[in-house]
Amino acid sequence: MARVIAVTNQKGGVGKTTTAVNLAACLAAAEKRTALVDIDPQGNATSGLGISREGPGPYIYEVLMGEAKASEALCAGAIPALQVLPSNSALLGAEIELAAVEGREQRLKKALEELLPDYTYILVDCPPSLGLLTLNALTAAHSILVPLQCEYYALEGLTHLLTTLRLVRRSFNPDLEIEGLLFTMYDGRLSLNRQVLENVRRNFPGRVFQTLIPRSIRLSEAPSFGKPVILYDLRSAGAEAYLNLAKEVIDETTGT
């Protein structure tokens, strides 16, 4: 049965999409059947993998509204073992529309049930907010992977996120775990980065991934070619870091 991991942090621009896209690609490259679900109306994960947001669909919007099955909306990703459930701008209205629907926070969980037997990992790329779309992802997930920048505002956001995690566990998903906190755009030369890293490692022992994702220009260039970084520049520091992360996730989830 698939492990569903929500890649989430309501702080903006911390590397959620970059992590969801590249981790999914690396897990697939390791021959683990992986589905990447884009539940962000911006649809960056969809376009970051070169998938159109203009075609007839269906998209995640139709799946959440019960008009299509998840398996009907999945399309091929850049690597054989990778499939993508794409998002388009129809999702922009979904939060207000979902607010009036029965079982509004369970829609994604129900939709993904049919996929669980066919995949090893299902990653969900979340928008930078704590609204109904993110709540759907947190209710459907077995664990959360939290990308973090080593900066002051990002640290402030972490306490918000952990408060939300407690609320979600109490009301919607008691078994929700933390897969790990992942440092992104890390630059060890900057004292602010080193201080934040030490601070978080001390306060969250055993919860921080060993892998640190460095700031790497190749990671921000790859999406303009619609490719994950391992297909854009396999020798880059960014590609190496996400391959290491994939190895850590596989080791952790298979209990080795």
Add this chain to the structure above:
Amino acid sequence: MARVIAVTNQKGGVGKTTTAVNLAACLAAAEKRTALVDIDPQGNATSGLGISREGPGPYIYEVLMGEAKASEALCAGAIPALQVLPSNSALLGAEIELAAVEGREQRLKKALEELLPDYTYILVDCPPSLGLLTLNALTAAHSILVPLQCEYYALEGLTHLLTTLRLVRRSFNPDLEIEGLLFTMYDGRLSLNRQVLENVRRNFPGRVFQTLIPRSIRLSEAPSFGKPVILYDLRSAGAEAYLNLAKEVIDETTGT
């Protein structure tokens, strides 16, 4: 009468808060009476100026819900001519609560009316989403200032934002203008940054601020001291850039 400028972009982490805080501080340093309204539940602009989010309030939440006047919630900023309307986590539930309220998108506009005669500028720091909180800011504003990173995903978000702008003009605020597009974290050595800059300047002639905000570590350190960068390190490249931006905004709005 104050000019109300919404600092907005639904793409996360592009420098909205850093711009709102530092532009407000620089306008105040130029002796223009300025109010900074924080309408982001994360409350980064509030803490970035060293203001507590734990005190009794009132905060922007009470103002939007009609339980307090804006003038009662304003508190002193770091510079004599600067005041701040702070945000706290009570705002997290506001989008769903506001959805059921009469005139839900006009709440901020109505609340700010009493402040217009007393200020030259009112800046509003928006969250990274296109929900009711951002809609309130776009309805209250005379113009929008859009921070942009020179990266692929940020460019994609621009088309979303411009579609939203057309919708807001049609339904809520026909006179909403574009104050300008502002490039942040700019590094001229990176070809991706140069390409995006040329692309946007070509497609939005006369709409892009001359000032380019460089990537400057002092800008990301200043918030951990609760200070705008001009009080943290006046000689830094970040401080100089925001002082230039303030001059550009003043020249543009006073028609010189």
